[in-house]
Amino acid sequence: MNTVQLRQKIESQLNQLSPERLTLVSEFLDSIQLAETIESSSLRKLSPIKRGKTAKDLLKFAQTWQGDDLEDCLNFVQETRSETQF
Template identity: 35%
Template sequence: MDLQQQITEELSTITVDNLKIIAEFVKFIKQKQEIDLLEPINYRRASGSSILSHAGTWEGDDLEECLELMYQTSAAWRK
């Protein structure tokens, strides 16, 4: 028995309400598959240079406040 026949056999024992859920899931998978085929993602690993271009610069008068908040929240993560 091939996979499609096995799935068909299993579906014959599913309630109508669950068949509706399965039908929606199948539609979702098909849409995702179509999108994946149409739009290949050109992933380029980040170099970090864009964030480094801001190193050593700060605009505003809240540097101390932001640093204090960062210290408080990072201390909570270390626990």
């Protein structure tokens, strides 16, 4: 079901509800919108996790590559990466 069809279905359902039930739906939608606003604003306030300050700190995780798909993995990364936006 695409977005237009879904909106039409919801509109049809809303047209059949009593005023009391419409009030409940409206309150529910308000709570969803509030939750989305809180989630998006709180995510922006999070500071990055800092576990180490240099690349040297990552060396303890470095190991020898095992497998024969290194080139495939590198190609995948190059094909699917996007530019960073700040």
